[in-house]
Amino acid sequence: MFSILVFLIIVFSIISISFQNYTMIILALFATFLLIGFAINKAKKINDKKEKNMRIGLIILLTIFFVVSIVSIWK
Amino acid sequence: MKKSRMKFLIFILCFLGIVAPTLQVYAEGYSIGKIKEENSNYGIKNYKESIKKIKDGIQTDIEFEFDNNLVKIKKIANKNGVEDYTVIEGDTINYIKHYTKNGSIELNGKALEIVERTEKLKDYVNVGGGDIGTLNQHEYNYINTHYIDLRLDTTIEIITTTVLGTIISIKCSVGFGVAFTIATGIKALADLWKNSNAIFLKRHISHHYRDHWKYLYHDFYYYDSAYKNLAHYELIYKS
Helix, strand or coil: CHHHHHHHHHHHHHHHHHHCCHHHHHHHHHHHHHHHHHHHHHHHCCCCHHHHHHHHHHHHHHHHHHHHHHHHHHC | CCHHHHHHHHHHHHHHHHHHHHHHHHHHHHHHHHHHHHHCCCCEECHHHHHHHHHCCCCCCEEEEECCEEEEEEEEEEECCEEEEEEEECCCCCEEEEECCCCCEEECCEEECCCCCCHHHHCCCCCCHHHCCHHHHHHHHHHHHHCCCHHHHHHHHHHHHHHHHHHHHHCHHHCHHHHHHHHHHHHHHHHHHHCCHHHHHHHHCHHHHHHHHHHHHHCCCCCCHHHHHCHHHHHHHCC
């Protein structure tokens, strides 16, 4: 699933930059959010509580960076 | 080599190769957002659309909104690198002057300097006409034919780094080494497609990245009759 999403993100990105297509960049953003969602889901399944929290924290931090950057560019 | 030392080395490599560029991309995204915000305060609207219509041959005069009034502008003279424009419709602006020498524009005698030029941009100034190579030709052809929106490019960079970060964070269980290998592979793949034909010209302008993004916004305010034929080229090399 991760590989498919990464592949899709790359394809959407290429199309969006090559043809200046805004729909494709939205799809790429959507796929990235899906990827983050899957990553959080996977991290939740870790048994070690400390490691689980650390990984979820990392992903959330990354998501915050991601959202702030995207919003600041497009607002 | 001791395992702990190995881990430390991999961590440093990860930091230099991935974390530092990631932070840089985010910072760049943020600064672009700030520039856009600054530029939106000049009260000029629809200039870009008007220029596009001129390029497409739909209209001949520039039309844009300034302080919520419709303004129509027509070029009347071009002497010694100073272009004069007259307003043919609109009450608030009687006269507009566009100095190709320094790229400034005046509305009713009031100077409108949109974005302060950076040191990077000044690199162009001392380049003589004979030094204009294929690189610059491509660069301006690309801007003029594609009207690129560099926000797309920055967004893709942010997406790429987020994806890399996500992969690293979930692949930690198999070790930093594997995560680092995957990340490097993806980075290499990204570089590969960036270098494809469609993106080729984009790479030429990458070292002027920020300045050219600004230029896209200069387009909102500057008009040059030579715009269709490398307007920025004229603007810069006449300096």
